Amino acid sequence: xxxxxxxxxxxxxxxxxxxxxxxxxxxxxxxxxxxxxxxxxxxxxxxxxxxxxxxxxxxxxxxxxxxxxxxxxxxxxxxxxxxxxxxxxxxxxxxxxxxxxxxxxxxxxxxxxxxxxxxxxxxxxxxxxxxxxxxxxxxxxxxxxxxxxxxxxxxxxxxxxxxxxxxxxxxxxxxxxxxxxxxxxxxxxxxxxxxxxxxxxxxxxxxxxxxxxxxxxxxxxxxxxxxxxxxxxxxxxxxxxxxxxxxxxxxxxxxxxxxxxxxxxxxxxxxxxxxxxxxxxxxxxxxxxxxxxxxxxxxxxxxxxxxxxxxxxxxxxxxxxxxxxxxxxxxxxxxxxxxxxxxxxxxxxxxxxx
Ligand SMILES: [Zn+2]
Numbered sequence: 001x002x003x004x005x006x007x008x009x010x011x012x013x014x015x016x017x018x019x020x021x022x023x024x025x026x027x028x029x030x031x032x033x034x035x036x037x038x039x040x041x042x043x044x045x046x047x048x049x050x051x052x053x054x055x056x057x058x059x060x061x062x063x064x065x066x067x068x069x070x071x072x073x074x075x076x077x078x079x080x081x082x083x084x085x086x087x088x089x090x091x092x093x094x095x096x097x098x099x100x101x102x103x104x105x106x107x108x109x110x111x112x113x114x115x116x117x118x119x120x121x122x123x124x125x126x127x128x129x130x131x132x133x134x135x136x137x138x139x140x141x142x143x144x145x146x147x148x149x150x151x152x153x154x155x156x157x158x159x160x161x162x163x164x165x166x167x168x169x170x171x172x173x174x175x176x177x178x179x180x181x182x183x184x185x186x187x188x189x190x191x192x193x194x195x196x197x198x199x200x201x202x203x204x205x206x207x208x209x210x211x212x213x214x215x216x217x218x219x220x221x222x223x224x225x226x227x228x229x230x231x232x233x234x235x236x237x238x239x240x241x242x243x244x245x246x247x248x249x250x251x252x253x254x255x256x257x258x259x260x261x262x263x264x265x266x267x268x269x270x271x272x273x274x275x276x277x278x279x280x281x282x283x284x285x286x287x288x289x290x291x292x293x294x295x296x297x298x299x300x301x302x303x304x305x306x307x308x309x310x311x312x313x314x315x316x317x318x319x320x321x322x323x324x325x326x327x328x329x330x331x332x333x334x335x336x337x338x339x340x341x342x343x344x345x346x347x348x349x350x351x352x353x354x
Contacts, residue, residue, distance in 0.1 A: 031261040075224070088229070127205065132186075157342075186198075241281060249268070262319070266312055
């Protein structure tokens with residue numbers, strides 16, 4: 001198999017030479033064979049492994065909130081800072097890990113609970129429209145990963161911003177931008193969905209504000225500042241992770257897209273384990289992103305459990321298993337900002353796999 005790029009650019013790295021020896025029948029069964037191995041592991045896993053661990057981490061984030069509110073009422077600077085950190089961590093776990101797993105329906109097997117958790121996490125906690133969130137992430141980004149014009153991560157690009165502003169300053173405005181974008185996404189939705197989203201986003205904002213006023217005893221301006229600091233605490237890695245794992249990797253055209261296993265192994269990258277981000281963002285967004293794109297219905301813990309199976313299988317079949325360090329990716333984006341974030345990405349064709 002060869003990789004051909006229609007433009008010059010960084011895409012084209014990680015070629016999986018060697019696939020040309022595979023017969024067509026073998027190519028057909030590559031994804032089926034991997035799915036069979038992964039499904040077998042899922043079948044033999046307990047509820048605790050499949051959902052329990054991740055539900056417990058999210059519950060712990062909610063349980064830590066009262067301590068956060070109480071510590072924020074302290075006049076001791078260290079206690080206040082600890083309260084701020086607890087609330088920032090909890091907010092990241094709930095709004096990144098929680099909303100992501102909820103958008104994939106990975107928190108429950110029941111369809112009714114899946115819908116409930118999606119609305120609760122995405123709208124009440126994440127200040128975004130559940131319908132638009134699921135549509136953009138699951139139905140577009142996952143279904144059309146790195147396909148230009150569909151799932152090419154271009155929504156993350158703001159080409160008129162200089163690289164330092166984009167990478168280190170603009171992300172701090174994410175808590176303000178998110179509900180504004182959510183309002184724009186309401187266009188075309190039913191009256192019920194519009195009212196539900198507005199009410200849920202308001203309930204989420206107001207409940208945190210009310211508790212900061214009443215439990216922490218903060219003034220209205222301090223409450224708003226604390227809310228922003230907590231919500232923006234993980235904004236930088238949030239934006240970074242979203243661009244690091246897809247942009248700069250092979251991009252495909254909608255008319256000649258490769259088979260799913262090639263699309264995901266070439267267009268997705270894993271970051272190394274990181275205790276801070278493993279807990280707040282979840283494995284599926286950090287060190288198991290490849291596994292998550294191949295099996296998006298799995299919870300974070302199950303992605304971690306099947307990781308050795310996926311890694312070994314891809315290496316066995318001489319397919320790429322792309323990994324890079326956070327700082328190495330940051331350096332790449334900083335040094336190649338124009339190429340990666342401003343110019344149109346080049347299209348890669350995986351010749352010989354179609
Ligand atoms: Zn996802």
